Amino acid sequence: MNVTVNALLRDDLRDFAGYKSARSESLEGSAWLNANESAWANPSDADATLRRYPDPQPRALRSRLAALYDVEPAQLLVGRGSDEAIDLLVRAFCAPGQGAIAIAPPVFGMYAVSARLHGARIVDVPLVDGEQGLCVDLQALGDAALASGASLVFLCTPGNPSGEALPLIEIASLAVRLRGKALVVVDEAYAEYSDVPSATALFPAHENIAVLRTLSKAHALAAARVGCVLGAPELIDALRRCQAPYPMPRPVTEAALKALTPQVLASTAAHVAETRGWRERLAAGLRSLPQVLQVYPSAGNFLLARFVDADAAFAQLLEAGVVVRDMRAMPQLGDALRVSVGTPDECRRVLAALDADAVGVAA
Numbered sequence: 369m370n371v372t373v374n375a376l377l378r379d380d381l382r383d384f385a386g387y388k389s390a391r392s393e394s395l396e397g398s399a400w401l402n403a404n405e406s407a408w409a410n411p412s413d414a415d416a417t418l419r420r421y422p423d424p425q426p427r428a429l430r431s432r433l434a435a436l437y438d439v440e441p442a443q444l445l446v447g448r449g450s451d452e453a454i455d456l457l458v459r460a461f462c463a464p465g466q467g468a469i470a471i472a473p474p475v476f477g478m479y480a481v482s483a484r485l486h487g488a489r490i491v492d493v494p495l496v497d498g499e500q501g502l503c504v505d506l507q508a509l510g511d512a513a514l515a516s517g518a519s520l521v522f523l524c525t526p527g528n529p530s531g532e533a534l535p536l537i538e539i540a541s542l543a544v545r546l547r548g549k550a551l552v553v554v555d556e557a558y559a560e561y562s563d564v565p566s567a568t569a570l571f572p573a574h575e576n577i578a579v580l581r582t583l584s585k586a587h588a589l590a591a592a593r594v595g596c597v598l599g600a601p602e603l604i605d606a607l608r609r610c611q612a613p614y615p616m617p618r619p620v621t622e623a624a625l626k627a628l629t630p631q632v633l634a635s636t637a638a639h640v641a642e643t644r645g646w647r648e649r650l651a652a653g654l655r656s657l658p659q660v661l662q663v664y665p666s667a668g669n670f671l672l673a674r675f676v677d678a679d680a681a682f683a684q685l686l687e688a689g690v691v692v693r694d695m696r697a698m699p700q701l702g703d704a705l706r707v708s709v710g711t712p713d714e715c716r717r718v719l720a721a722l723d724a725d726a727v728g729v730a731a
């Protein structure tokens with residue numbers, strides 16, 4: 369047993385087996401009468417692919433995703449988006465009403481949502497706004513995690529909404545400081561848009577690191593809800609025991625498999641490259657506008673910008689039919705909006721809506 373991961377799990381879950389579904393038993397047979405499924409396919413289900421409960425961890429999908437992320441299948445759990453993975457981590461590592469997580473806000477909201485629903489405390493270590501942009505203070509985050517006894521530390525890199533890409537060496541030092549104390553969860557929802565390699569490179573030397581990946585962003589499958597946790601096999605086993613019996617609907621698995629062929633992956637990579645190019649053009653265009661105070665550097669497929677009058681900018685964009693994310697309720701972001709990098713035409717519309725003169729900059 370992996371000492372680090374096992375020691376961090378909730379005491380009361382260490383020998384928890386979870387639900388034993390009919391599909392999880394390894395039996396052989398030719399008449400499957402163990403799951404109370406219907407003997408006939410639904411008349412609407414022409415290929416009769418939906419009658420049986422699906423494989424909880426579809427083997428083909430698991431191995432294709434493992435190859436994509438360069439890990440072994442035993443190091444990967446697939447589920448309903450990284451949102452489910454976040455929830456599983458909180459439930460497996462925080463005792464209800466007692467445990468704690470540490471985060472660096474402003475950051476993706478689901479870490480705090482899952483923690484709150486579970487009654488776990490949230491230890492906030494705000495991002496620092498400096499020369500390099502909005503940055504995680506990893507020293508302070510480590511201090512706070514140790515002082516509070518948090519069992520999970522969520523890092524988002526590239527950061528949503530900060531855009532910051534954390535160097536692997538800094539993630540590694542945090543993991544060393546927290547060894548045996550906390551699991552460092554690295555949410556790489558936007559990794560495809562960044563130059564920093566995946567934190568999976570740290571797995572051999574650091575047992576207390578887990579990585580989250582998703583097909584929702586660069587792979588353009590947000591509606592399919594497919595995401596993964598990557599980590600030590602013992603961690604994957606423990607999370608699987610906490611997961612719902614059949615998390616992967618068969619049509620979803622089929623859609624994901626179709627998106628992971630070499631041909632489709634090549635076209636995904638081309639779209640990512642184009643998005644990265646337009647991210648920089650859009651950033652330059654926004655920076656040239658008098659009403660834009662600051663555009664943060666971004667390693668994701670979005671830009672965080674501060675405005676002289678964010679209210680007016682939001683309204684101007686909406687007037688032109690362009691919906692951006694209002695960040696003003698987030699700590700430190702009272703004058704900020706977040707804009708996803710859309711198609712070239714959508715990027716031009718953003719600039720045109722804010723200033724007709726700026727269209728030339730991006731063209």
Ligand SMILES: *Cc1c(COP(=O)(O)O)cnc(C)c1O
Binds near residue numbers: 582585
């Ligand atoms: C969009 C986003 C996700 C959501 O991923 P799903 O796989 O769609 O649940 C996770 N983390 C961050 C930081 C995101 O921005």
